Amino acid sequence: MTARLPSLDPAEIHRYSRHLLLPELGLEGQRRIKGTRVLLVGAGGLGSPAALYLAAAGVGHLTLVDFDAVDVTNLQRQVLHGTRDVGRLKVESARDRLRDLNPHVSVEAVAGRLDAGNALGLVSAHDLVLDGTDSFATRYLVSDACVLAGKPNVHASIFRFEGQATVLSTPDAPCYRCLYPSPPAPGEVPTCSEAGVLGVLPGLLGTIQATEALKLAAGIGEPLSGRLLLVDALSMRFRTMQVRRDPRCPACGTREIRELREESAACAADAWDAVPEIDPAELAARLRGGEPVQLLDVREAHEWEAARIPGARHAPMSGLDGALGGLDPDRDTVLYCRSGVRSQEAGRRLRAAGFPRVFSLAGGILRFDAEIHVNG
Numbered sequence: 001m002t003a004r005l006p007s008l009d010p011a012e013i014h015r016y017s018r019h020l021l022l023p024e025l026g027l028e029g030q031r032r033i034k035g036t037r038v039l040l041v042g043a044g045g046l047g048s049p050a051a052l053y054l055a056a057a058g059v060g061h062l063t064l065v066d067f068d069a070v071d072v073t074n075l076q077r078q079v080l081h082g083t084r085d086v087g088r089l090k091v092e093s094a095r096d097r098l099r100d101l102n103p104h105v106s107v108e109a110v111a112g113r114l115d116a117g118n119a120l121g122l123v124s125a126h127d128l129v130l131d132g133t134d135s136f137a138t139r140y141l142v143s144d145a146c147v148l149a150g151k152p153n154v155h156a157s158i159f160r161f162e163g164q165a166t167v168l169s170t171p172d173a174p175c176y177r178c179l180y181p182s183p184p185a186p187g188e189v190p191t192c193s194e195a196g197v198l199g200v201l202p203g204l205l206g207t208i209q210a211t212e213a214l215k216l217a218a219g220i221g222e223p224l225s226g227r228l229l230l231v232d233a234l235s236m237r238f239r240t241m242q243v244r245r246d247p248r249c250p251a252c253g254t255r256e257i258r259e260l261r262e263e264s265a266a267c268a269a270d271a272w273d274a275v276p277e278i279d280p281a282e283l284a285a286r287l288r289g290g291e292p293v294q295l296l297d298v299r300e301a302h303e304w305e306a307a308r309i310p311g312a313r314h315a316p317m318s319g320l321d322g323a324l325g326g327l328d329p330d331r332d333t334v335l336y337c338r339s340g341v342r343s344q345e346a347g348r349r350l351r352a353a354g355f356p357r358v359f360s361l362a363g364g365i366l367r368f369d370a371e372i373h374v375n376g
């Protein structure tokens with residue numbers, strides 16, 4: 001990745017001989033790998049195989065960030081740590097194991113959380129980032145920092161028997177916010193410790209992350225960017241989906257996000273003055289029953305053209321204030337958008353404008369479509 005590549009000493013040439021035999025990789029590819037600094041966020045299930053393979057492959061520098069200590073229930077999948085490490089900090093256990101695996105690699109252990117204060121500095125000091133965290137707040141932080149610093153984000157996540165992986169934030173790839181514009185509500189998505197996970201699954205996905213990181217480091221092959229790999233371990237099916245940048249993404253599209261903030265704090269603040277929600281079934285019943293509810297679609301024109309809920313009026317966020325004149329403040333007003341995020345924002349604006357009986361359709365038109373149905 002750097003213009004001047006580090007050289008390999010005879011011990012390294014011997015150690016990496018099976019790499020050097022690959023014409024696509026060769027001596028130059030191995031020197032590129034040695035010249036690469038990788039930031040590994042999370043030394044758990046995904047980070048375990050990723051760290052082991054990156055160290056074994058001769059990545060020049062690895063920084064591991066994790067705040068947690070090794071628990072005996074981690075050992076079912078976090079193969080970086082051993083039984084004798086139980087109770088130790090994961091980054092310390094990891095550093096010892098990686099130094100034993102390959103003393104040619106420099107390993108730095110950061111015992112703590114990645115947060116808005118340290119994320120950009122850490123990301124900027126590395127060539128690429130491997131996101132092995134299971135926290136949504138940290139994923140947004142990693143993604144935003146990678147967009148701001150212009151670094152590739154090798155991402156994966158796992159759930160029970162399923163996983164997904166992709167390379168984000170390369171010049172043509174989306175960022176995490178393009179794929180997931182808003183975080184799930186606290187408690188909506190269970191973590192591994194609550195939902196369970198097949199132990200080998202993070203091994204599979206973390207190894208895919210290591211593969212992508214090594215390809216990026218060596219500058220070979222076709223990266224998994226612009227594509228989302230979906231893995232179902234029970235049926236053993238691998239599927240690839242095209243994913244695109246969202247021009248309205250506040251991180252990599254409009255570039256509204258110029259500094260880092262913690263997503264969880266923003267969520268808590270939003271929850272404080274949340275607009276009450278109405279379920280799709282309840283809305284459908286009220287529309288069928290002819291109850292006088294004012295239904296407003298706050299999405300933009302191209303979304304309204306594509307599909308809408310019958311009986312709705314179009315009042316896009318961009319022209320919301322102009323639509324208030326035709327509304328009766330004494331009647332219930334239900335707002336909906338694509339997934340229920342923008343309608344919350346619109347609801348707060350309506351309340352501030354003197355409409356106390358405002359509701360937001362939970363899950364937006366997506367959930368309404370799935371649970372009821374939508375006619376154009």
Ligand SMILES: [Zn+2]
Nearest residue numbers: 175178249252
């Ligand atoms: Zn984006």
